[in-house]
Amino acid sequence: MLWVDKYRPKTLDKMIVHEDVAQNLKKLVTEQDCPHLLFYGPSGNGKKTLIMAVLRQMFGAGAEKVKVETKTWKIDAGSRTIDVELTTLSGTHHVEMNPSDAGFQDRYVVQEIIKEMAKNRPIDTKGKKGYKVLVLNEVDKLSREAQHSLRRTMEKYSASCRLILCCNSSSKVTEAVRSRCLNVRINAPTEEQIVRVLEFIGKKEGLQVPPGFASRIASQSNRSLRRAILLFETCRVQQYPFTSSQVIPPMDWEQYISEIASDIMQEQSPKRLFAVRGKLYELLINCIPPVIILKRLLSELLKKLDAELKHEVCHWAAYYEHRMRLGQKAIFHMEAVV
Numbered sequence: 001m002l003w004v005d006k007y008r009p010k011t012l013d014k015m016i017v018h019e020d021v022a023q024n025l026k027k028l029v030t031e032q033d034c035p036h037l038l039f040y041g042p043s044g045n046g047k048k049t050l051i052m053a054v055l056r057q058m059f060g061a062g063a064e065k066v067k068v069e070t071k072t073w074k075i076d077a078g079s080r081t082i083d084v085e086l087t088t089l090s091g092t093h094h095v096e097m098n099p100s101d102a103g104f105q106d107r108y109v110v111q112e113i114i115k116e117m118a119k120n121r122p123i124d125t126k127g128k129k130g131y132k133v134l135v136l137n138e139v140d141k142l143s144r145e146a147q148h149s150l151r152r153t154m155e156k157y158s159a160s161c162r163l164i165l166c167c168n169s170s171s172k173v174t175e176a177v178r179s180r181c182l183n184v185r186i187n188a189p190t191e192e193q194i195v196r197v198l199e200f201i202g203k204k205e206g207l208q209v210p211p212g213f214a215s216r217i218a219s220q221s222n223r224s225l226r227r228a229i230l231l232f233e234t235c236r237v238q239q240y241p242f243t244s245s246q247v248i249p250p251m252d253w254e255q256y257i258s259e260i261a262s263d264i265m266q267e268q269s270p271k272r273l274f275a276v277r278g279k280l281y282e283l284l285i286n287c288i289p290p291v292i293i294l295k296r297l298l299s300e301l302l303k304k305l306d307a308e309l310k311h312e313v314c315h316w317a318a319y320y321e322h323r324m325r326l327g328q329k330a331i332f333h334m335e336a337v338v
C-alpha cells in the first residue's frame with residue numbers, strides 16, 4: 001500500500017493537519033443534526049480524508065466497508081430512453097459517486113439516480129428513522145442544469161438524506177447550492193505542517209531522516225500534502241539511508257511537460273506540432289487531467305518566453321481552457337494552445 005493511503009488518518013481525532021476543522025466537525029456531528037456539507041479547497045490536502053472521518057464518526061467503523069458497483073441505469077427522458085453508466089461506492093449508510101462522470105447527461109444522474117437514492121429512508125438499529133448520506137465528488141464540474149436539480153433534491157429530501165459535496169473550486173458551484181450547505185474550506189497546509197506529517201510517517205516507518213530533508217521535500221511539494229508524501233516515498237525507494245544532499249526527483253509527468261515546452265520553443269512547425277500532439281496523448285493516456293496539463297505547460301512556457309509574449313500566451317491558454325471545459329475532446333483545445 002502506498003504511504004498516502006497507509007497513513008491517511010482514519011478518525012477526526014487523529015488528524016495531523018486541519019485539527020481545528022476536524023474538532024468542529026466532530027462537535028457538529030455528535031451534538032446536532034448535521035447539515036449538508038460542502039468541502040472545497042486545493043487538491044491533495046485532506047478533503048477526502050475528512051469526509052471519510054466524518055462518515056466514520058456518524059456511522060462507526062462500518063462506514064469503511066464499501067462495495068464498488070458499476071451499473072447502467074435506464075432513464076426515461078420523454079420520448080426516448082437513455083443509458084447512463086455510473087460507478088458508485090456504497091456502504092450500509094452512504095453512497096459515494098462522481099455524477100460529473102456522466103458528462104452532458106449529468107442532470108439525469110441528479111434528477112433520477114440521486115433522487116431515487118435520496119428518497120429511501122433507512123431505519124437505524126434503534127428502530128428510529130435515520131438518514132442516508134450521499135457523497136458527491138467534483139460537484140464543480142456539474143453542469144448548471146444538474147446543479148439546479150441538485151438544489152431541488154437538497155430541499156425536498158433533506159429529512160431523509162444528507163449530502164456531502166466535494167470540489168476544488170466553490171466558485172463553480174451555484175450560489176443556490178452553496179447557500180444550502182455548510183461550507184468547509186480546506187486550505188493548503190503550511191510547510192511546517194507538511195514537515196510534521198512527513199516526520200510522523202518517517203517515525204512510523206522507522207526511518208532516519210536527516211535534518212532539513214523533510215523541509216526540502218515540503219518546499220518542493222507546492223504545498224500539497226499528497227505530493228509531499230509521494231515524493232517522500234519516491235526518495236525512500238530511490239536511496240536509503242537518506243543523505244542531506246540527496247536530489248528530490250520531480251514528478252515524471254512534470255518533467256515530461258517541461259520537455260514538451262522545450263519542444264514548442266525550439267521549433268514552430270506542423271511536424272513539431274504533430275510530435276507534441278503525440279506527447280500530449282501520452283499524458284492523457286496516463287490519466288493526467290487535461291486542465292492540469294495545460295496549467296503546467298503554461299507555467300513551463302512562461303519560464304522561457306519573452307516578457308512581451310507572456311500576456312498573449314496567458315490569454316490564449318485561458319481562452320482555450322474555458323472552451324475545453326465546455327467541450328468534450330480536450331486534445332483539440334490543447335493543440336490549439338500549442
Ligand SMILES: Nc1ncnc2c1ncn2[C@@H]1O[C@H](COP(=O)(O)OP(=O)(O)OP(=O)(O)O)[C@@H](O)[C@H]1O
Binds near residue numbers: 005
Ligand atoms: N489531516 C491529515 N493529517 C495527516 N495526513 C493527511 C491529512 N489529510 C490528508 N492527509 C494525507 O494527504 C493525502 C491526500 O489527502 P486527500 O486524499 O484527503 O486529499 P483531497 O483534498 O481529497 O484531494 P483531491 O481533491 O485530489 O481528491 C491523504 O492520502 C493522506 O495521506
